Amino acid sequence: MSGMVVSFSAVNSSLSSLKMCQTYISTGMEIVTNVALDLTETEGDLDDVNTLEQMMLEYAAIDREVNHFIQAVEQVTNQIRHEDPEKISELKALVQEKFTGLQNTAQDSDLRRNEKYIQFKENLQEARKQGGLQPPEGNEKENENEMDDDIAVTQSQRNTICPITQLEMVSPMKNKKCNHSYDEQAILGLIKSRHNQRKKARCPVVGCDNADIKQSDLVPDTTLKRVIEGRKKQGSSRLTM
Template sequence: MPGAAAISFSGVDSSLSSLRNCQSYINTGMDIATRVALDLVESFNDVEEVDGVEKVMLEYAAMDRELNHYMTAIEETVHQIKRDKPENIPDLQYLVKEKFTALESKNSDSDLQANEKYTYFKDQLKEMRKQFRLQSGDGNESIEQIDEDIAVTQSQVNFICPITQMEMKKPVRNKVCGHTYEEEAILKIIQTRNQQKKKVCCPKIGCSHADVKKSNLVPDEALKRAIDSQRRQR
């Protein structure tokens, strides 16, 4: 548009960079909180203490959501201005606040529970309790609960990597199919197959997942701790 205002977005880019740094600190905090919770479960002090850590995780998730909304509001505002090319320089602060408020108005508790790191926290906590309940021979659970736990953890108590056929030292879990592998072994397969431009099938016999990606893999801290505990007992 002739005569459109020339707007510099260098300051905006700097602000976004700072916000991303803040987000990395939040992620680090959530990682630390997860490890603390697993430590509590491993030492069998996992009632009120773990509940307290979970509240901290939800607070982190809320901060992460707020940062995401703010960054989204900034990015959408910049995109809108670049697209519309207004003749007069608009009030960026007002436009960003307007979009941010609209995003925040849609907040719900389910947003926090869907946070990827919070989901990982809950999943690892559940697996950790199963692993160490099984190892401790805890008889305080109902028969139905024990049957369910044993059924779910049959594959978890198998500490052997399906690739190396050796006990795992650094297990990673496939978020898609739930199977675990030695990290170095599965990453080597993924790298080799990627170079061949081929997909990677899950190495676990009988698994139908035929497109394993590096992004599918997460550290299985609960399984690693269970393996380490068994190794110390031996």
């Protein structure tokens, strides 16, 4: 019987370190949210904000995984404690089985219901609304407005420039995996030439860790296409998104 007591206390201490791990995840998500808010408020790079959103979803996935493991351990230990004390020897296998079951039935869409992810989206939406409706106030007002205009112009130019050709895109394609966009011909050419060398095509956007772009990951970037066409019509006037 003493062996069993030892096992349960080991389980309890692992559970409390996992719960500690969750507080780190939660802190990480708060930091990412703050960085994204700063970027949005300063009209930073939209790609960076998208990368941060991906990070939030990755955090949400880790958090869910930890939750599933805790759930599996709690259910299995309760069951053993109350129903089948002799099954303690199978504890690990039973937990693994339960955990795998929970992971397998989980949906990607559930990650978007993560509380911190929802907060992230709401905060960003709020920041964008404020940025769009309220001009900056205070004595630096004029300076700031000029700077905002400069940033907005380079921003909209950069977003429609293909990271491969450095030219304005003609037919932008978005990568579903990392949310980066490239001109169709350029990215298809890049994938083809890498595959001809029997290598994977890495996303050419600086800082992106997508190391294997597949043609099937690419979808037409209709938003960017509209932006480019809108700009053509407006000539060189400032773009409003």
